[in-house]
Amino acid sequence: xxxxxxxxxxxxxxxxxxxxxxxxxxxxxxxxxxxxxxxxxxxxxxxxxxxxxxxxxxxxxxxxxxxxxxxxxxxxxxxxxxxxxxxxxxxxxxxxxxxxxxxxxxxxxxxxxxxxxxxxxxxxxxxxxxxxxxxxxxxxxxxxxxxxxxxxxxxxxxxxxxxxxxxxxxxxxxxxxxxxxxxxxxxxxxxxxxxxxxxxxxxxxxxxxxxxxxxxxxxxxxxxxxxxxxxxxxxxxxxxxxxxxxxxxxxxxxxxxxxxxxxxxxxxxxxxxxxxxxxxxxxxxxxxxxxxxxxxxxxxxxxxxxxxxxxxxxxxxxxxxxxxxxxxxxxxxxxxxxxxxxxxxxxxxxxxxxxxxxxxxxxxxxxxxxxxxxxxxxxxxxxxxxxxxxxxxxxxxxxxxxxxxxxxxxxxxxxxxxxxxxxxxxxxxxxxxxxxxxxxxxxxxxxxxxxxxxxxxxxxxxxxxxxxxxxxxxxxxxxxxxxxxxxxxxxxxxxxxxxxxxxxxxxxxxxxxxxxxxxxxxxxxxxxxxxxxxxxxxxxxxxxxxxxxxxxxxxxxxxxxxxxxxxxxxxxxxxxxxxxxxxxxxxxxxxxxxxxxxxxxxxxxxxxxxxxxxxxxxxxxxxxxxxxxxxxxxxxxxxxxxxxxxxxxxxxxxxxxxxxxxxxxxxxxxxxxxxxxxxxxxxxxxxxxxxxxxxxxxxxxxxxxxxxxxxxxxxxxxxxxxxxxxxxxxxxxxxxxxxxxx
Numbered sequence: 001x002x003x004x005x006x007x008x009x010x011x012x013x014x015x016x017x018x019x020x021x022x023x024x025x026x027x028x029x030x031x032x033x034x035x036x037x038x039x040x041x042x043x044x045x046x047x048x049x050x051x052x053x054x055x056x057x058x059x060x061x062x063x064x065x066x067x068x069x070x071x072x073x074x075x076x077x078x079x080x081x082x083x084x085x086x087x088x089x090x091x092x093x094x095x096x097x098x099x100x101x102x103x104x105x106x107x108x109x110x111x112x113x114x115x116x117x118x119x120x121x122x123x124x125x126x127x128x129x130x131x132x133x134x135x136x137x138x139x140x141x142x143x144x145x146x147x148x149x150x151x152x153x154x155x156x157x158x159x160x161x162x163x164x165x166x167x168x169x170x171x172x173x174x175x176x177x178x179x180x181x182x183x184x185x186x187x188x189x190x191x192x193x194x195x196x197x198x199x200x201x202x203x204x205x206x207x208x209x210x211x212x213x214x215x216x217x218x219x220x221x222x223x224x225x226x227x228x229x230x231x232x233x234x235x236x237x238x239x240x241x242x243x244x245x246x247x248x249x250x251x252x253x254x255x256x257x258x259x260x261x262x263x264x265x266x267x268x269x270x271x272x273x274x275x276x277x278x279x280x281x282x283x284x285x286x287x288x289x290x291x292x293x294x295x296x297x298x299x300x301x302x303x304x305x306x307x308x309x310x311x312x313x314x315x316x317x318x319x320x321x322x323x324x325x326x327x328x329x330x331x332x333x334x335x336x337x338x339x340x341x342x343x344x345x346x347x348x349x350x351x352x353x354x355x356x357x358x359x360x361x362x363x364x365x366x367x368x369x370x371x372x373x374x375x376x377x378x379x380x381x382x383x384x385x386x387x388x389x390x391x392x393x394x395x396x397x398x399x400x401x402x403x404x405x406x407x408x409x410x411x412x413x414x415x416x417x418x419x420x421x422x423x424x425x426x427x428x429x430x431x432x433x434x435x436x437x438x439x440x441x442x443x444x445x446x447x448x449x450x451x452x453x454x455x456x457x458x459x460x461x462x463x464x465x466x467x468x469x470x471x472x473x474x475x476x477x478x479x480x481x482x483x484x485x486x487x488x489x490x491x492x493x494x495x496x497x498x499x500x501x502x503x504x505x506x507x508x509x510x511x512x513x514x515x516x517x518x519x520x521x522x523x524x525x526x527x528x529x530x531x532x533x534x535x536x537x538x539x540x541x542x543x544x545x546x547x548x549x550x551x552x553x554x555x556x557x558x559x560x561x562x563x564x565x566x567x568x569x570x571x572x573x574x575x576x577x578x579x580x581x582x583x584x585x586x587x588x589x590x591x592x593x594x595x596x597x598x599x600x601x602x603x604x605x606x607x608x609x610x611x612x613x614x615x616x617x618x619x620x621x622x623x624x625x626x627x628x629x630x631x632x633x634x635x636x637x638x639x640x641x642x643x644x645x646x647x648x649x650x651x652x653x654x655x656x657x658x659x660x661x662x663x664x665x666x667x668x669x670x671x672x673x674x675x676x677x678x679x680x681x682x683x684x685x686x687x688x689x690x691x692x693x694x695x696x697x698x699x700x701x702x703x704x705x706x707x708x709x710x711x712x713x714x715x716x717x718x719x720x721x722x723x724x725x726x727x728x729x730x731x732x733x734x735x736x737x738x739x740x741x742x
Contacts, residue, residue, distance in 0.1 A: 022050050048187070153178060153523050155406065155471075165350070168406020168469045170519045172574035176629060178526050179581050186632045193654035195628070198661035205668070206299035213676050219310065220681045224276040227314055228283070231265050237283045237290070244564040245285060247505050248450045249396065250389035251336045252278070253382075254426040274330035277318050281337035284311040285344055288619040289563045296669035301346075301621030306674045308345045312338060314680040321682065327366070329386060335359060336393055343568040346622035356401040360410060363394045369416035382431045388421045392451040396512075399461055403515070404570055408466040411458075420455030421448045445497035450505040457490050457513065464516050477535045480520050484542070487516050507557050508565060514553070515571040517546035518578060525582055540582050540594050547575035548601050555608045558615060566615050573626050576609035580633035587640040599641070606634045610656065617660050628657045 025032035025040055032038050037050035156167040156177040167173045176182065190196055221227060228234055238261070246252060260275050287308040288295070295302040301309075315338050322331045339359055342348055348355060363369065368391040372384030379387070395411065402409040423439040425446045440446055442453065464483060467475050475483065491513050497506060524539035554572045557565055566572075583598035609630055616623040635653030639646050 022052050024050060045187075153474075153526065166406075169474070169523070170403045170465070170468055171406035172404075172570055172577060174406060175522070175526075175574065175577040175581065179577070179584075179633070181584065182629070182633055182636060185636045186628075189632065189635070189650045189653050193651075194658040195654035195661070198658040198665075202299075202661055202665065205665070209299045209672060209675065213672060216678045217676045218679045218681055219314075219677050220683060221314065222683050223271070224273070224280050224314055224318060224682070227280060227311055228276075234279065234283060236292070237286050238279070240286045240290065241282045243501065244289065244504055244562055245340060247447070247501055248508050249336070249340065249393045250421060250448055250451045251333050251393055253386060253429065254447065255430070273318075274328060277315060277334045278330055278337070280311050281315055281334050281341060284308040284315070284341040285337055286564075287311075288345060289567060291561045291563065295619065295621075295667070297621055297664040297667045298669050298672055298675045300675060302619060303669050303674070305345045305347075305620040305622070308341060309347055310674050310677050310680060312341050312345070312347060313677065314682065315341075317680050317682045329383075332390055335362070336390060336397075339397055340568070344564075344620070346567075346616075346620045349622075353401050353405040353407075356397050357410060360394055360398045363391065364414075368394070369414075369418055371418045373419075380431065381433055381436055382429060385421060385429060385436060388418055389448065389451055391416075391418045392421055392455055395458060396454055399458070399465065400512075400569075402465050402469075403519075406469055408469050409462050412462050412466045421451045423449055423452040443495045443497075445495075445499040445502045445505070449497070449502070450509065453494070453509055454512075457509075460486060460490060461512065461516070464520070468516070468519050474523050475520065477524060477539075480524070480539075483520055484517060487513050487520075503560060504557065504562055504564060507553050510553055511550060511565070511569065511571055514546055514550050515574070518543055518550065518571075518575055521546070522578060525578065537591060537594060540586070541597060543578050544582060544594075544597055544601065547579050548605050550575045551605055551608050551612070554612055558612065563615060563619060566612055567619060570626075572609055572612050573630070576606065576613075576630050577633065579605050579609075580630070580637055584633075584637045584640055587637070602637065606630065610634075614660060618664070621664065624657060624660060627660065631656045 020034060021030075021032035022034070022036075022038050022041065024044075024046060025038060030040060032040065036052070037047035041047045041050035153169045153174055154177075155169065156171065156174045158165040158167070229237075242254065246254070257278070260272065261279070264272060264275050264279070287304045288302060290304070295304040297303065298306055300306065315334055319331065319334060319338070322328075336359075339352075339356060342352055342355060368387055372379045372387045375384070398411060399409055422436055423442065423444070423446050424437055425448075428437050439452070442449070446452075464487070467479075467483070491510065494506065494509055494513075521539040521542045524535055525543045527533075527536050527539075551572050554566060554569075579598070579602065582594070583602045586595040586598045589595070610627065613623055613627040613630060617627055632653045635649040638649045638652075642649075
């Protein structure tokens with residue numbers, strides 16, 4: 001019996017399945033989407049090591065088949081690299097059934113290079129055809145910016161699919177995106193560093209705390225007063241607020257507030273739900289800015305911050321219970337104070353732009369963007385001035401939120417005619433007055449000087465925000481110079497008040513304008529360096545000078561013990577980033593003028609910027625990521641200046657952020673009562689609370705009315721009617737032209 005065919009069949013090797021996954025996914029036995037890099041490697045932060053054995057991973061277009069083509073602007077795409085065009089890694093089986101012959105390594109590489117060159121040529125010709133049809137250039141944003149100086153900086157997108165976040169030109173994170181050398185350097189120095197070990201320890205503490213506490217803790221309180229600290233502490237915090245935030249954002253009427261506050265802590269402790277909410281909002285605004293007490297830390301932030309977060313959640317519950325029909329001044333004040341508290345405590349940082357825009361829409365819906373003079377006798381003089389102050393405060397919050405997000409202000413799309421608040425002190429304003437006193441000269445500092453001056457420069461700021469965050473074209477260099485002149489004139493016109501209370505007001509007004517000098521020159525300053533390009537050189541020098549002055553303003557404020565602006569503004573972070581990037585490229589270029597100027601101020605600017613960021617890291621317990629970016633950028637620049645000390649600077653780049661983590665770990669608080677509160681339930685029973693229809697006993701509502709009172713002539717049928725007849729009869733509707741001209 002001849003067994004040779006059977007033996008020959010057994011001797012044949014089984015054909016091995018082609019390797020389709022990348023090396024990492026294959027090693028971990030996971031499904032791979034065959035991108036380069038694949039999505040799993042991107043999520044695992046190992047995108048740089050994603051590679052495929054022998055063959056290149058196909059692109060998305062090839063998933064539908066190697067012969068399928070797609071159309072863009074009416075032109076078919078060139079065919080992707082098919083199996084026939086790839087270098088064959090395994091020869092065809094020999095007719096005699098012998099083992100396939102593998103090509104040499106050199107031959108394989110030559111074939112691969114030839115195929116890639118052929119593919120590149122096909123894509124190049126295809127892109128040229130698309131340009132001829134559509135008239136548009138398909139180059140990367142940096143290339144377009146290089147050839148067209150008026151092209152704005154490409155925005156930064158985070159995420160994919162529907163889970164994206166967009167940050168525009170004026171957003172500080174956009175500068176990080178246009179600093180391509182920074183991220184690889186951070187990825188290089190982070191593994192096995194002191195920062196990685198510190199973060200691992202911090203993460204383990206957080207996991208232990210979460211495992212031992214409820215993930216959704218609900219706090220029930222009978223009134224907002226129960227959440228307040230003792231009277232002495234509250235009074236100190238209110239004094240701090242009056243000397244800091246209330247000198248800029250005008251939300252309260254100070255004499256009226258103190259008058260009600262004295263009654264609030266009186267012997268009878270009368271129930272006043274509105275005042276409770278206002279006081280709680282005030283202490284939430286200054287909880288982390290106190291200089292008289294050192295905070296402890298918990299896994300998700302400082303103790304002061306976590307306590308303020310509970311207060312903010314309670315305020316949100318209180319606001320939901322307020323009637324929109326029977327609106328009070330206190331409800332509007334709490335809305336403004338809540339936004340300020342969110343910024344100070346770094347809460348909802350990703351949603352703060354949406355929160356501010358929703359607040360501005362609410363203010364427009366109730367008509368604060370129209371001057372109260374058109375209301376006539378329906379609005380008193382006092383109420384009209386408070387409306388102007390609240391509008392000026394809301395306007396400032398919206399403008400700054402638009403700058404930090406990198407979008408044009410919504411105020412550029414509609415008109416408003418609310419006049420600036422009078423430059424008067426609060427003791428000159430009272431509810432019973434019939435006429436406002438005349439506004440004092442701008443050189444005299446009053447309680448409302450900031451808001452008064454703020455409205456004078458509002459139109460310039462709205463215009464600057466719109467032009468710098470345009471998605472089509474940025475300002476030309478000539479336009480930039482004209483805007484710079486206007487900003488400088490506005491800065492020169494700021495009065496230098498001698499009143500000690502004016503320090504924050506003057507500093508913030510200076511910052512509101514000076515930040516635009518940095519933003520205006522950033523686009524030109526980030527263009528590739530050209531020794532003979534005077535526009536680029538001038539822009540870089542202008543950025544350096546303005547950024548350094550901006551950081552100095554912040555440092556001067558915290559030297560006085562005022563940490564208010566340090567916690568709510570990010571302009572010093574933007575300034576530090578742009579100084580790092582300009583200095584880094586100055587050391588690599590032949591422009592000695594920029595290099596000398598940058599080297600003189602670099603170390604001083606970075607030391608001050610890190611001091612500001614450290615205060616933000618310690619006080620609310622947030623902002624470590626920004627500190628890590630600045631620390632790494634500083635080390636990268638110093639390596640460029642002194643390559644012989646590379647190892648030392650790399651170590652310093654991770655040591656400084658790790659010291660902050662270990663400092664917070666040394667101040668851990670064992671009491672975690674406020675740490676994981678997710679919701680505050682308000683079970684108020686005192687007067688002043690809006691009736692929601694669900695918080696009262698039905699027997700209590702019906703049991704106190706005697707039967708014989710039904711026939712009382714003072715009780716009209718309208719009061720028993722659930723329909724609001726004033727709405728049906730248009731009793732309270734009126735037009736602007738119903739009144740005689742003023």
